[in-house]
Amino acid sequence: MATHAAHTRDAEERSRMRLDDHLPADHRLNKVYRIGAGLIGAFLLAFGILGLIDQIGYFNTGGDTVVGLNTNGSLSVLSICIGLLLLVGMVIGGNFASTLNMVLGVLFLLNGFLFLGLLDTDSNFLAFKIQNVFFSFIVGLLLMTFGMYGRVGSSLPHDNPYWRARHPDAVEHQQSEHEAGTPPADRALRGSRDAHRPDLE
Known part of the structure; x- marks a missing residue:
């Protein structure tokens, strides 16, 4: 239970940081x-x-x-x-x-x-x-x-940054499903690209 709560807090903190940037x-x-x-x-x-x-x-x-x-x-x-x-x-x-x-x-x-x-x-x-x-x-x-505009609404697309910030668990689930179907070489290449994106730092 404590581990799950800590994971949830970490996910919320990361989502807030991403929302700022x-x-x-x-x-x-x-x-x-x-x-x-x-x-x-x-x-x-x-x-x-x-x-x-x-x-x-x-x-x-x-x-x-x-x-x-x-x-x-x-x-x-x-x-x-x-x-x-x-x-x-x-x-x-x-x-x-x-x-x-x-x-x-x-x-x-x-x-x-x-x-x-x-x-x-x-x-x-x-x-x-x-x-x-x-x-x-x-x-x-x-x-x-x-x-x-693009921030408030019940039908925001799932790639909307505000929707992603409010639903960190769903975002992680989508990323996990996507990575599960991505070849290891492609995942490594994408990880390298993401590491150099200034908006994710």
């Missing part, structure tokens, strides 16, 4: 996460900079707009910060970008609901209007979609 720069999923973070981050950064250029008051709740969205100085600074964070996620890529997209997506949705309730009140310190609420919902859904 399984997305090289040219991986299809990595490109999705980076594109999503980069596009939305760039838009938010531009939106915030334009708001600051217009020198709108930090807590002005008037009708100052940038690209059709109501704004003030506080919202501009917040947009710049979030935009820069998403651009950092684009540069780093991998699991970081995926998780960042999902977390910020949830926050945008919650922010939309929050300010939907604060419209036309004195607590609306970010000067939200209904178009800002819709924008927050749209950005939140887009970020969540980009972040969850």
Whole structure:
């Protein structure tokens, strides 16, 4: 029993390590996460900079707009910060970008609901209007979609790195079955190739 538990823990630890390193720069999923973070981050950064250029008051709740969205100085600074964070996620890529997209997506949705309730009140310190609420919902859904793409779902293919990380026993079983049907010379050659793959180190 103890041996089985130790083996399970070792398998889980190895799977987590592989999950951290399984997305090289040219991986299809990595490109999705980076594109999503980069596009939305760039838009938010531009939106915030334009708001600051217009020198709108930090807590002005008037009708100052940038690209059709109501704004003030506080919202501009917040947009710049979030935009820069998403651009950092684009540069780093991998699991970081995926998780960042999902977390910020949830926050945008919650922010939309929050300010939907604060419209036309004195607590609306970010000067939200209904178009800002819709924008927050749209950005939140887009970020969540980009972040969850290929990572969340009940029908992920068995070669998906996230599926493999969640099912280490099944992966080892598949590898054992595959190696059982592979000639010894081919197994030795494949082992030599794997030893030189940087994404497995």
